[in-house]
Amino acid sequence: MRISITSATTVGESRGGGSVDRSAIAVGEALTAGGIDVDDVDLLINTGIHRDDNIVEPAIAALIQKKSDINPLYEGQAQPALSFDLMNGPCGFLDAMEVTSAIFRTGGRRLAVIVGGEGHPSGSAREDSTFPYLTSAAAVVVAPATDKTGFGRVYRARTTAPDLPVGYLPLTTMGAQGCRVIGFERPDEQAYDRGLDVAVEAVTACLEREGLDPARCVLLASEPRPGFAKSVASAVGVDRVVTPDAPADPHSAALPFAYQAWLHADTPRGDAAHALFLGADGYFVAACAAYRLP
Structure with missing residues (x-):
């Protein structure tokens, strides 16, 4: 199933106290730009890699969903929103498009938000010159295409990656500050x-x-x-x-x-x-x- 972009927005470092806050702001602005109510969102996929405090559980998508107030209840709603993380760096956005298309084909969900972005685990990358990414977030609202427009395959x-980490947690040296560092x-x-x-x-x-x-x-x-x-x-x-x-x-x-x-x-x-x-x-x-x- 082809899917089309309904609206999109980007958010810079100056907004939000951390990666989850920025992502929630991006989601809210993307929905507003598309004239979409939060209750209409069926699916939220987070593709961001670096996050507040190096959180592993719960899924960051669930935290973004909660802050965005997107169908958080499993009772009293026709269909609660599904949210999950899908992490594959800069390819994650297209992975999420492919997964969204597959979910839409089941016929049960018709509107999705794909959100991504990077944030230093300490909350600010300004004191870490090794952090190579822009502190930011972006959200894109997508829906099934009504014609032949939209994303294809x-x-x-x-290529084979060498035995070398690009981004990693220095477990042997991070000490008590593990939630605030990244290598x-x-x-x-x-x-x-x-x-x-x-x-x-x-x-x-x-x-x-x-x-x-x-x-x-x-x-x-x-x-x-x-x-x-x-x-x-x-x-x-x-x-x-x-x-x-x-x-x-x-x-x-x-x-x-x-x-x-x-x-x-x-x-x-x-x-x-x-x-x-x-x-x-x-x-x-x-x-x-x-x-x-x-």
Whole structure:
């Protein structure tokens, strides 16, 4: 089942006291922008990775659902909202689209919110120069498409990751401050080249298997490092590229940020027939789906 975006919004670091608060604000503003009541939401999926206090349980989606006041009761309602976490970095947004489409096909749920974003576990990344992601949140409301517009199949590519963590909890050294720290290590330079090849592979598969003309596509892509998206676009023959309008990488919220940047551009559509959503970490994995425009 094809699904279409109803509304979307992004929220920066200055709003909300932590990642859950920011995500709830993003959800509320996305629903307001779409003229949607919280009681109409059937499904909420959280794709964010880094969260307040390194919380593991309960699911962050449940906390966002509670703060957003989205159908929290299991009695007195026609259908309580389902919420869960689905974490796969910048590819998580497209994973959530695919899962949402499958759930919609069951016929029981018709409106979903996909929310993502990053936040330092301490509540502020300003004192941690190693935190590489934008402190932010984004929410996208989606519903079944009423025509042939919307998201199609998700195409994926990956390479074998070395035995090296990119983000991790330093369990042996964190001591009593474990809920406030996070560690990062970057892969070697060769991983950059592999990451570009993987992204090109995913976009190429999408173009070829969907029979799309690159000249009539716009690439909406995450930007794990400067120039990444343009390099991918050049390799596949797409002339128009939109990346997140942000001072750092929004990571799990990168595609909603790119989508918002595209909507706010002077000429977002042009003669484009499809928007190619590309989520990529720049090292090991990438996912791409074509969004057929009205």
